[in-house]
Amino acid sequence: MNKFVFVFLVLINHASYADKHIVISAPSIALAPASSTTYAAYLTIYNQTSDDISLRRIESTDFQKIEIHQTEIIEDLSQMRHLDEITIPANQQVSLEPGGLHLMLHNATIPLVLGEQRQLIFHFSDGTQRTEIFTVNNLTDIISQNSIKTPDEPQTNYMRSLKVFLQRFLPQHTLSGLMYEIARVKWEPLKNILISKFIDLYKVDMSIAKNPDPKSYADFNSFFTRELKTASRPIDNTKNVIVSPVDGAISQFGKIQDDLLIQAKGKNYSVSTLLGDKAEVADQFKNGSFITIYLSPKDYHRIHMPLDGQLNSMTYIPGKLYSVNKATTDQVDNLFAINERIVNVFDTDIGSVALVMVGAIFVGGMETTWEGEVTPASNRRGLSRNYDTQQINISKGEEMGRFNMGSTVIVLFEPDKIIFEADITTDTKVVMGQKIANNTNNSVNTNN
Amino acid sequence: MIKKRTLKSLLLFAGLLFIGAAIGLFTSRFYSTADAPPEISRLLWPNPKNIADFSMIDQDGDRFGVQNLNDKWSFLFFGYTYCPDVCPITLTVLDQFYSGITRAEDREQVQVIFVTIDPERDTTSRLKEYLDFFEPEFIGLGGSIEQVNSLTEQIGITYLHHLPQADDNYLVDHTSSVFLLDPQARLVSIFSAPHTTDEFASRFTDIRDFLSNYQ
Known part of the structure; x- marks a missing residue:
């Protein structure tokens, strides 16, 4: 539920800036332990203009100082580098995400609470000034937003590998040829069973099909490639x-x-x-x-x-x-x-x-x-x-x-x-x- | 005509059944004879490194030494609580991996240990608050610089304290890998950043299954 709300907020946030040259999406501050005074913030900046634009300065009344940092792992040594600015090339995007570029928000005047929002003001090299609302989120949600996968059961992983491994030995073309034949069987009892089982199994919504009657398709294949309204x-x-x-x-x-x-x-x-x-x-x-x-x-x-x-x-x-x-x-x-x-x-x-x-x-x-x-x-x-x-x-x-x-x-x-x-x-x-x-x-x- | 079609369908069905059965047999055979060692990346075998005794203090103020590494698989990560990006990410990913182990008896065999390389600032109480935020079951280790080094030197951890900035805050560069020790306190594998829960889960399972043949 939290994730849903988060995605929803991101979408709204994005929509409100969609008409501008610089689009900022997924602005988040990672929640940190209560005793922390420093926080990391993440976002993606899209430059929709045909000129390179640099992010020069970020300020906020809620933090004493905001810096642009980059985590670099060199020879297994994790280092933090302070950057004066980030350049977003014309028609490209730069993501500030966990483990890479990020904003360091120093000395919060009031400790942050999950779900709260803070205003950050961004100054760009072309003179644009942009106020962005950042939401305090769990780092877990920010990481999954950046599409790092959630854990799999070790057992499931093993099963997954096995299934994939088995495919190497399957007569792929013969099996597919067989499916080809079955999908074209016009014998009514069989093709009707195939179609109705398939609809049940995959919860196919027939109401949006141009021809909503499953029995009216000549064979499974014409059902499978059905036209929609x-x-x-x-x-x-x-x-x-x-x-x-x-x-x-x-x-x-x-x-x-x-x-x-x-x-x-x-x-x-x-x-x-x-x-x-x-x-x-x-x-x-x-x-x-x-x-x-x-x-x-x-x-x-x-x-x-x-x-x-x-x-x-x-x-x-x-x-x-x-x-x-x-x-x-x-x-x-x-x-x-x-x-x-x-x-x-x-x-x-x-x-x-x-x-x-x-x-x-x-x-x-x-x-x-x-x-x-x-x-x-x-x-x-x-x-x-x-x-x-x-x-x-x-x-x-x-x-x-x-x-x-x-x-x-x-x-x-x-x-x-x-x-x-x-x-x-x-x-x-x-x-x-x-x-x-x-x-x-x-x-x-x-x-x- | 209809007869011919019916026959064709029946034959196709028979064909499918046959293939289904063949796959079933093949799969079951595979389950019973999984003896071929899987290819495991960065497995320090057959020469794992034995960890000698060390003496540190955990977040509850209790002494923690090599005997506390016995009988459990330990994931060790070295960082500091003022660390802005890498440490929270690594602890989050480790927690996703740890909480993702659904069987309680499997999870009881695993301990995640956060070792501070900034013990002057990371007091016992600060470590406790920090780990309570991520996962209260994680172990936090600190103590004096000498106590910290008694472990970091054995594993080969590098850390460099930067000079304090105007606000007295300072950064520390540090090794970002996670180290896996087996239940006999032997270093058996190293996970390099960037860390993912998938990698922890799948490689750990592979290593545990592989080494169980050698116990």
Whole structure:
């Protein structure tokens, strides 16, 4: 309950500043023992302008002195460094979070109590002055806000490893082929049982389906890839807004560090491998941004365009079919670059955007609107097509493909083209059509 | 026509059942013969370091020596109560790990020990208040500088006191790792920062299971 209220407050807080050049989110002060006079404060600063801006000075009537500190661990020695200022590069963000940058609030005039609020005034290099309300929170909540995971039962961990380990020996393609057949059985007693059990198991909300009668679907697959009522998935049509292409949970997102994307905490993989070792395509996304969204079985399984685009190329890369659930992505190296996948590259207002559909165990197949069924491919041989002469244009929110079972979508952007929404965090649930980012043309046009 | 479809469905079902059974058998076989040592990172084996006797004072004013490390798995962290960022984070993560051990008998085998490397400021009462804030079951150790060094020198802890600032406050640089001692007071593993509850939980389970074959 506390966490819910906290997230709620963060959202409100964020919303109130959304129209400004500098956005501050998740401002928190960590609660400390009663005898403490010094506190650490954390926040994220987004610079939505096209100029670098520095945070120069912070003041408050509730603290004698506020400093910017950075924890550095060098050769296992933890050291505290005092910084004169923090520079937030144009169109980027800087997070002050536990174990890294933070504000040190010295000599509180009144001891802090959980849930209380304090005002801090921020002075930036461009002359902006901003008053922010900081809430006193438990460090545990601040850490989980920064997406460090909560403990797992040791036993569960062992079970998780085992399940993942077993997958290495499964005949992944045979099993998936079998599922493919079952999902297409039209014999009524069987397909009706499959569909109704599935609805019970995953608590599927049929009321938002365009066709709410489960029995009316010809087979399990057409139920699984059912269309939804248009009103249930409104597309954020604001110019410069990039929307989620799918229903799912965000598994990772952020900057691509040179050629490396995050798969799970502590696990990275390479953009070039993901895109099938095509240097000319992969180079565009070096140091760009990415977002990985996991579709669970109960989700809506059609994939729509996150922004307007013209299809440039489609590449089908054959591969394994590991599960893409959290337990597996945490453990199998290079998972997304091993699994079968389809790489779709679009030309857009913000340069190239790649939409990668990753197959998984039991994903009976993947389709695109222009090619129809791409997998399962009878020969499991690769396929690469260029469409530069065909003029296939797809608008934002229009369907571009579907998974004939749950899986993962990865969207790649070129460097400095987008800024993710401040309230997007790992494990956040998103629905198709919901805003996930702004393109950077935005800050110039709409902030006047 | 319908007959043919029915037959096809039945065959598919039979196929699924067969695969399900095969997975079941395979899994159960795995449970009974888990003898292959797991790959454990930073396990100081087969040469763990024996901790010799030392003498410190806990947050209740009682003497604490090497005999208090026997019969329990001890997680040791070295810091100071005026530490603004790293120490609260490490203690929070250790508490998440510790409270996350659901079976009481498993938790009773584990003790978390916070050793101050700033004993002049961290008096017994201050240590007690500090640990009560994070987890009252954690043990806080202090004493004289010599008493603190009787333990830090054995484990190889570095700490550097900075000169006091204008307000008399001063910072201390210190080793950020957490050290795991087995129930025979032998240093068996080192956890480097940044710490996570997952890492504590999974590596501890691996090490405990692995070493139980050697007792």
